Amino acid sequence: MLKFGKKKKYASIPSEQxxxxxxxxxxxxxxxxxxxxYRKEMKKNIYVCPNCGYHHQLNARERIESLFDEGTFKExxxxxxxxxxxxxxxxxxxxxxxxxxxxxxxxxxxxKGMIDGQETAFSVMDASFRMGSMGSAMGEKIARAIVNAxxxxxxxxxxxxxxxxxxxxxxxSLMQMTKTSVAIKRFSEAGGLMISIMTHxxxxxxxxxxxxxxxxxxxxPGALIGFAGQRIIEQTIREKLPDDFQTAEFLLKHGQLDQxxxxxxxxxxxxxxLEMHKKGGEHA
Amino acid sequence: xxQVLEFEKPIVNLKEKIAELKSFTxxxxxxxxxxxxxxxxxxxxxxxxxxxxxxxxxRVQMARHQQRPTTLDYIQELFTDFIEFHGDRFYGDDEAIxxxxxxxxxxxxTVIGHQRGKDTKENIRRNFxxxxxxxxxxxxxxxxxxxxxxxxxxxxxxxxxxxxxxxxEERGQSEAIARNLxxxxxxxxxxxxxxxxxxxxxGALALGxxxxxxxxxxxxxxxxxxxxxxxxxxxxxNLAQKAAETMKITSYDLKxxxxxxxxxxxxxxxxxxxxxxxxxxxxxxxxxxxTALSAYSTDELLEKRWEKYKQIGDYKEx
Ligand SMILES: [Zn+2]
Numbered sequence: 366m367l368k369f370g371k372k373k374k375y376a377s378i379p380s381e382q383x384x385x386x387x388x389x390x391x392x393x394x395x396x397x398x399x400x401x402x403y404r405k406e407m408k409k410n411i412y413v414c415p416n417c418g419y420h421h422q423l424n425a426r427e428r429i430e431s432l433f434d435e436g437t438f439k440e441x442x443x444x445x446x447x448x449x450x451x452x453x454x455x456x457x458x459x460x461x462x463x464x465x466x467x468x469x470x471x472x473x474x475x476x477k478g479m480i481d482g483q484e485t486a487f488s489v490m491d492a493s494f495r496m497g498s499m500g501s502a503m504g505e506k507i508a509r510a511i512v513n514a515x516x517x518x519x520x521x522x523x524x525x526x527x528x529x530x531x532x533x534x535x536x537x538s539l540m541q542m543t544k545t546s547v548a549i550k551r552f553s554e555a556g557g558l559m560i561s562i563m564t565h566x567x568x569x570x571x572x573x574x575x576x577x578x579x580x581x582x583x584x585x586p587g588a589l590i591g592f593a594g595q596r597i598i599e600q601t602i603r604e605k606l607p608d609d610f611q612t613a614e615f616l617l618k619h620g621q622l623d624q625x626x627x628x629x630x631x632x633x634x635x636x637x638x639l640e641m642h643k644k645g646g647e648h649a
Numbered sequence: 650x651x652q653v654l655e656f657e658k659p660i661v662n663l664k665e666k667i668a669e670l671k672s673f674t675x676x677x678x679x680x681x682x683x684x685x686x687x688x689x690x691x692x693x694x695x696x697x698x699x700x701x702x703x704x705x706x707x708r709v710q711m712a713r714h715q716q717r718p719t720t721l722d723y724i725q726e727l728f729t730d731f732i733e734f735h736g737d738r739f740y741g742d743d744e745a746i747x748x749x750x751x752x753x754x755x756x757x758x759t760v761i762g763h764q765r766g767k768d769t770k771e772n773i774r775r776n777f778x779x780x781x782x783x784x785x786x787x788x789x790x791x792x793x794x795x796x797x798x799x800x801x802x803x804x805x806x807x808x809x810x811x812x813x814x815x816x817x818e819e820r821g822q823s824e825a826i827a828r829n830l831x832x833x834x835x836x837x838x839x840x841x842x843x844x845x846x847x848x849x850x851x852g853a854l855a856l857g858x859x860x861x862x863x864x865x866x867x868x869x870x871x872x873x874x875x876x877x878x879x880x881x882x883x884x885x886x887n888l889a890q891k892a893a894e895t896m897k898i899t900s901y902d903l904k905x906x907x908x909x910x911x912x913x914x915x916x917x918x919x920x921x922x923x924x925x926x927x928x929x930x931x932x933x934x935x936x937x938x939x940t941a942l943s944a945y946s947t948d949e950l951l952e953k954r955w956e957k958y959k960q961i962g963d964y965k966e967x
Contacts, residue, residue, distance in 0.1 A: 367790040442966070450906070450963035451897050501962030508959065530872045532882055539850060539962045540908060543858055546830035547958045554835060570872070573811075573851045577827040592823040592851065593813035601813045611818060621821045626797045 382423065395419055413628050420585045420628055422565055424467070425474040425491035428524055432632055438487075439480035442509055446470040447502045452534040463494045471502045472527075473575075475510035477519060482634040483643070485522050486514035492526040492566070499571055500531030502583050504541025511548040511557075520558040520639055525576040529569020542574035558642045560635065562626070563590050563613070580637065583626045584613035651896075652715045656707045659917075660699060663692050700917050703867070705893040705902075709875060711867035712846045716921040716927075719778075720762030720805040723845065726928030727935070728753050728760065729872055737788060740820060743784030745808070746856075747774045748791045749957065754936065759795035761788045762805030764811065765846070779812035782825035785855045789829050792836055801839040801939055804856040809874065810849035826855040833858035835906070839942035841935060844868040844900075846921070860905060860954055861938040862908065864900035865927070866915040870908070871898040908961055910938075 393404050397419025407414070411431050412421035423431065429438050446464070447457045464470055472494035477486045488510045490497045495572040507523070514521040549559060561579030563572070566589040573592050576582070584590055591611035599606060609615045613625045626634055653661050667688050673682045683871035711717070724731050727872070735742040748761040763780065768773030788804075795802045811822055833840060842859035848870035864870060873881070878896050879888035897903075900912045913930050918925040945953065 378787040445964055445966050448963050448965045450850035451895065453895065500964075503966040505962050505964050532873065532878060532896075534873055534963075536898065536903065536908065537906060537962055539854060540853060540958070541831055542827075542851070543834075544958045544961055546827065547834035547858070547955055550831045551955060553831075570821040570851060574830055575827070577821075577824040578831050590823075591818050592811060592826070593818065596650075596814045598815060598818070602815055606815060610815070619819050619821065621824060 374609055395548055396421060402604045411628050418586065418627075420565065420587055422492055422526065423491045424493050425469065428489045429474065429487075431514065432480055432635070433478040433487075434480065434482065438476055440474060440476040441513060442475060442506050444470060445499050445502050447508050447531075447534070449533070450501065451533065451535050453535075456533040459495065459533070467491060467494050469494050471506060472497045472499075472502045473506050475506050477513070477517070478528070478635075480522075480632065480639065483639040484508055484519055484606070485639060486517070486519040487522050489524040490526045490571070495531065496528035497526045497571070498528050498531040498538075499541050500534040500538050501541060503531070504538075504544050505542075507545050508548040511545070511552050515552045515557055517554050518557075520560065520642065521552065522560045522562070522635065523575060523579070524562045525567040525571050526564045527567055527569065527576075528570035529571065539570060542570045546578065549575060549609075553580075558639075560638060562631070564588050565623075568592070568594070568611075577621075581623050582621075583624050583631075583634075584616065584622050585628060585631075585632070586613055587626055588613045590616055651751045654707070654710045654714070656699060656703070656710075660692070660696055663688065663695060667692065674872060679694060681792070685777050692832050696917060704890075705869075705899050706875070706890040708867045708899050709847075709869055709889075709893050711915075711919045712869045714919060714921055717846055718920050719767070719923075720764050720845070720926045721762075721805060722924055723805060723928055723931065724751065724760055724762075726924060728758070729934055731760070734791060737783040737790060739785045740787060741781075743781050743787060744774055744777075745778050745780040745812070746784035746788055748787055753803075753939075757798070757800050759791055759800050759802045760805070761791060761802065762845075763808040763852075763856065765807060776812055778808045780808065780852055780855070781812055781814070781817045782820040782822045785822075785825040785829050788856055789832055792833065792840075796838050798838050799838060801841065802836070802860065803935065803941070804840065806842060806844040806848045806853045806856055806870075807846035807868075808849050808852045809847055811855075817899060826851045829855040830858055834954065835951065836951070839945075841938045841942070843931065843935070844909075847874075849874060858958075860942050860950065860955075860957070861910045863913050863931075863934050864903060864909050865913050865920060865931075866900050867919055867920035869893075869898040870903050871896055906961075906963075913915045 392401055394401050396413040398417035400416050447460050473490045475488045485530050528568055559579045561576050561582045563576050563584040567576050568591055589611055617625050618624045670681050670685050673784040731751035733749040747764045750759050763778045764775050765778035766775045771774050840859040842862045875893040876886045878892040880886040896931040903909045913934050916926045920927040
């Protein structure tokens with residue numbers, strides 16, 4: 366098993382910086398081993414370093430491309446975007462900036478499509494949009510996706526990536542945790558299959574709601590996953606945290622995950638799981 | 650010692666002055682009753698003025714007041730025969746949350762709430778009302794029992810938030826909170842949540858999925874403390890006062906945002922001035938909620954719960 370470089374990033378801090386950790390340009394330097402690669406080469410390897418195995422973040426489009434059968438993905442609620450409910454100074458400008466930068470209207474893309482011929486509902490968060498922080502628009506899109514999945518009797522797969530709450534929406538942001546969780550409960554009661562894949566980083570309110578509520582919960586190697594920020598924890602308990610604290614591997618060790626899955630194995634795993642849940646167990 | 654808040658100082662000063670004059674007249678021949686009368690009138694209007702113009706930051710101080718009544722105080726006032734039950738059956742007993750059953754107007758109910766300490770010693774035992782995962786899991790265990798025995802659930806919310814500790818993360822604090830949100834969504838009995846002090850983030854929310862949510866007038870409900878918000882947004886925790894306003898965390902804000910059902914008024918000067926009066930105000934609201942909710946069939950109850958949370962949020966579709 367390869368050892369992945371730990372990204373020392375603090376949780377639940379949607380700051381000004383809203384870039385992915387994939388460096389730009391023709392060449393890119395791996396965040397794990399710092400070797401220089403052609404971007405094209407890295408892209409072909411779905412941004413997993415061929416040398417050290419570091420999983421660089423994917424944006425929503427790249428994730429969809431890496432999983433869905435070509436041309437099958439149909440997006441839902443593409444136009445839905447944030448308003449400024451608290452009239453928070455400067456919030457609209459920040460949203461506009463990220464809309465231009467990412468081509469997205471919100472930090473999550475939802476829809477349905479085929480993975481190896483099997484239809485599924487889908488949500489993928491994009492950390493390049495306001496650090497994937499959750500506000501009303503994100504909560505609404507995810508809740509609708511779950512409702513659509515239920516109405517169309519589809520499984521629901523979610524890829525999480527979030528710095529936590531969208532501060533500029535205050536308590537409305539907090540309430541999206543409840544909204545999505547109520548939707549999941551209804552979906553689950555109706556027999557729906559939900560799979561959660563936590564990617565780097567999945568923290569704060571997202572970690573403490575839908576990310577943890579899959580029938581199966583997976584994570585990508587090295588991903589930072591946790592509720593409280595590490596700086597706050599260190600200040601509170603006045604001791605240094607272990608190096609692997611709040612990594613996917615740490616969560617697996619503590620019984621909080623079903624598996625840590627290499628990005629190259631993900632599609633096969635999802636395909637098999639979807640296949641296994643297609644029928645209600647016909648043991649003729 | 651009674652804790653005096655910054656904005657209350659003019660009131661306290663005036664009260665001291667009146668007391669001084671009174672004790673002076675007792676020991677002397679001079680009649681100061683007219684002066685005292687004037688000052689007492691001024692005190693009344695000063696109190697009205699100060700307490701009816703509380704700023705969000707003042708309310709934050711009220712919500713955190715050392716003498717502010719806690720869950721156990723309200724249990725004592727509102728219910729009879731309270732029996733506390735301990736432990737989550739997985740790991741331990743988290744005393745930051747109390748949980749049990751009692752009678753409310755002759756009917757059994759399940760009551761769960763965050764519990765702060767009254768002094769340092771108790772606060773350490775109760776971790777200042779900041780739960781660990783076993784606290785949420787204990788709460789959920791009792792909620793399921795409430796469902797089994799068809800008892801309504803009352804939750805008192807009073808926490809700075811989930812405890813940011815290493816052990817809490819190791820034991821799956823994210824999962825514990827998330828699980829409560831999801832399971833509370835499906836409980837087939839009425840749930841009434843009342844924010845009595847601070848409603849801090851995920852730690853509050855884990856007891857907060859109710860059919861009706863009420864807030865005491867001077868309580869707060871927020872995604873992060875004003876100090877935390879100021880540090881994150883403006884890199885300056887001294888701007889907490891500004892953050893308390895910008896983040897919209899008071900009962901009046903929450904009502905306007907369409908999140909809570911009602912504001913429970915507090916006695917002049919805050920809940921700690923008169924616990925009995927506070928409990929009476931709460932009693933009226935609680936009874937009304939439970940009466941209304943008990944009229945629904947299970948399907949209606951769950952459908953309305955979904956409708957309630959479905960509409961929370963503000964976004965655009967262009
Ligand atoms: Zn590398």
